[in-house]
Amino acid sequence: MCGIAGLFHLGTPKPVDPARVVLMTDALAHRGPDGSGVWTAQGVGLGHRRLSIIDLGGGAQPMLSADEQVVVVFNGEIYNFADVRRELQATGAQFRTDSDTEVLIHGWRVWGPDLLPRLNGMFAFALFDVARQMLFLARDRLGVKPLHYVALADGSIAFASELKGLLANPAVRRELNPQAIEDFFAFGYVPDDTCWIEGVQKLPAASFLLLERGKPLPAPRVWWDVDFTQRAKGTVADLEAEMRDRLRAAVTSRMVADVPLGAFLSGGVDSSSVVAFMAEASSHPVQTCAIGFDSAAHDETRYAAEIAKRFACDHRSRIVASDDYAAADTVARMFDEPFADASALATWRVSQLARETVTVALSGDGADEIFAGYRRYKFQHTEERVRSIVPQGWREPVFGSLARAYPKADWAPQMFRAKSTFAALALGGGEAYARAVGVTPFEERAGLFSDSFKRSLQGHRAEDRYVAAMQNAPARDPLDRAQYADLKIWLPGDILTKVDRTSMAVSLEAREPLLDHRLVEFAATLPVSMRLRGGEGKWLMKRTMRGTLPDDILYRRKMGFVTPVSAWFRGPLAGEARRLAGLADTGWFERTTLERVAEDHIAGKRDHGRLLWQLAMFEKALALL
Structure with missing residues (x-):
């Protein structure tokens, strides 16, 4: 596993200072403590930090082809590299290392972008073709390994495994993207289709960018997708x-x-x-x-x-x-975004x-x-059955009225929290599921954000990406659509x-x-x-897995990694909860709402633990910029 970074001039190939690339890779030293390297040529620079996993002695990067016409920096693992290697050797490719990285060099020469479907692995890599003056950026199918990129004012494209690698480059502006902030408060993370730094993009999972000298920055191209339209046959x-x-x-x-x-x-x-x-x-x-x-x-x-x-x-x-909770500051630094x-x-x-x-x-x-496996799939499946029976024209008046009348009972067992179920049944399936996977609902965000911040969103609403993903999913059933959206978002x-x-x-x-x-x-x-x-x-x-695993493992209630943030903000972090009202000084939040959220939570009137955690992590991320 490694960290990669680099620069590429789309237009006139200006010199690339190796020290600039080193700054970017040094910010990623934790991803690769075992070695580092930089390669530059006119108009391009590639940098690498290495965590040695395979071919400890021969897999140093940036890795060059024997004729130095192809250069690659690679983050990840190709699990079937031995099979791909044998296929390439059959075409005449001669390997100099036992590293999985080298299959990318020879694979590019034989197949070009069609190399990607042959790879079984997790990866993000950058490959430069010297003869064609072309930079190829690619990411694995599910998005296991990250890759960020940004267009700079001098006409170059900078890329790095993590945002901190880009921010180490002084040419990257640190202006915040309000739409990504809306997304964060909706979901608790900044989705892969955006970044909280304006102008920075994340290469989508299962996509590649082919950058060619003298041509404008292209849109990413999708090279794989998961298809829910087919059904397996068999007993x-x-x-x-x-x-x-x-x-x-x-x-x-x-x-x-x-x-x-x-x-x-x-x-x-x-x-x-x-x-x-x-x-x-x-x-x-x-x-x-x-x-x-x-x-x-x-x-x-x-x-x-x-x-x-x-x-x-x-x-x-x-x-x-x-x-x-004392470790929260350390964890916040790992993510760059809230x-x-x-x-x-x-x-x-x-x-x-x-x-x-x-x-x-x-x-x-x-x-x-x-x-x-998530419980929300069970609820979605059941709700969709009801939606298929009760016409839309009846659902909103009936279930919407029940949702408004039913008391909110955060303290009650799950089976008695009918308010959210009624509210979901009043909506369409995509809209309801978008809310189910969210943290802070749209109505609460409306009270949380200031009027000026809401205007800056220009109509953007975080949940719309879920609704669109489910509508456009290659799927046959509402469960397919929910799973597809989760795999993408x-x-x-x-x-x-x-x-x-x-x-x-x-x-x-x-x-x-x-x-x-x-x-x-x-x-x-x-x-x-x-x-x-x-x-x-x-x-x-x-x-x-029956017989291999005992029933008390297979069928017990799922717990997951739970961190007791609600208890923290009613106890040792109560003062921190109140102090978060200071975020109103940014001009993005309503102070009275922040104060009420903290006091209601501390008093036990409402459970705002997750929202308070969002606010706390947002504040910590801001402090790191």
């Missing part, structure tokens, strides 16, 4: 067998490394499944690690220990204090623990998105960003076998009843 037994084969292949393909390798183990279905297949394939005990909390309601370490014992793992766990998924704290802590003994760790991320913007930044902050490579594109494509063809049945998500995956 449950057939699909179960195929599921097991695909799970096994996804895990074993990610066990190739020339450095110590282990796994995150929460004790949930997903990470336990990964560890089960790792143990099956390994001749040595799998090294696993788990983080727990000193609050019994949030601690899963006993389940992780159960799985570790079952598969004879070399297991370590560590308990983190529930008042670990990021309010509070589980980032726990993900960073488990990455720290893993890095003490391994350089690569496999995780269970992605299964909820591809196999419909939630997964790269929140989950994968969280894992990438927190693991890379400690120079750990995290791999997500459950996001193997072959497994994703298979999951998208499963009939709805194979994903969601009887209110149980991940139905076929759990059935497949």
Whole structure:
């Protein structure tokens, strides 16, 4: 795993100062502590920071072809590089290293952009073709690895793995994008289709940019998509067998490394499944690690220990204090943009623990998105059945009235919180799901933001991207549409960003076998009843793992990495909650609303813990600019 950065002049090829590229790569040193390199020519400069994983001695970058006509900097891993290498050797390609990076050089020469569909991996890379004066930027299918870019005033394009790499370049302006701020308060993260720094873009997942000298900056081109329109045929037994084969292949393909390798183990279905297949394939005990909390309601370490014992793992766990909020400043610095998924704290802590003994760790991320594991999918599925029966003209008057009349009961058990269900049924499916995945609803944001800030949004509304994604999804069923939107928006913007930044902050490579594109494509063809049945998500995956994993792991209620932010803001961080009213000084927020949010939460009248966490992380991100 690595960090990459560079500059390319689209117009007249002006000299590139290597020191400018070094500034950008130095800001990414945490992504690659094992080495660094810079290559420059007239009008172009490529920089790299290396975390050595494969071919420790021969994989230095920037890597040049033998004739020095192709240069590449690469962040990620190509899991099938040996197969691609053999295919290229059959065409006459001669390799000088055992690195997966070199297949990009030879693959470009043989296939050009058509190289990408042949790759199974997580990657973001920049490749410069000297003869054609062309820079090729590409990103993996699901967006596991990040890549940011920006057009500068001098006609050049700057790119970097993380925003901090771009901001190290003094030519990058630090003007904030109000629409991205709206997006952050809607979802708790800045989605992948925008950036909170005006002008900066993130190359979308499964896309590439082909920059040619003398031509304007093009739009990214999509090279892969997941298709939910097809349905797998076969018996449950057939699909179960195929599921097991695909799970096994996804895990074993990610066990190739020339450095110590282990796994995150929460004790949930997903990470336990990964560890089960790792143990099956390994001749040595799998090294696993788990983080727990000193609050019994949030601690899963006993389940992780159960799985570790079952598969004879070399297991370590560590308990983190529930008042670990002192680490929030450190975590905020990892993301560059405001990021309010509070589980980032726990993900960073488990990455720290893993890095003490391994350089690569496999995780269970992605299964909820591809196999419909989130509870919100169950609610969406049920609500869509009601919408299919009750005409739209009746739903708003009936359910809208009930939603307005029903009391808001944040304190009550989930089954008694009918207000949100009534409100959802009054809306269309896309609109309702956009709200379900959000943090701060549109109506609350309207009271939170000042009038001048709302005017600066020019009609932009964060939820519209979800509605559009679901409307345009290659899908047959409302569940397909919800999952597709999550794969395009939630997964790269929140989950994968969280894992990438927190693991890379400690120079750990995290791999997500459950996001193997072959497994994703298979999951998208499963009939709805194979994903969601009887209110149980991940139905076929759990059935497949029966006997391998115990039932108390397969069918217990999902906990996840929960950070008790609501309790913090009623206790040790109550003063911090009140102090956040100072954000009104930016001119973007209503002071009276900020004050009321804090006081109502502290008094227990409302649960505003997530909104207060958003405000706190936004303030910390502002302070870093």
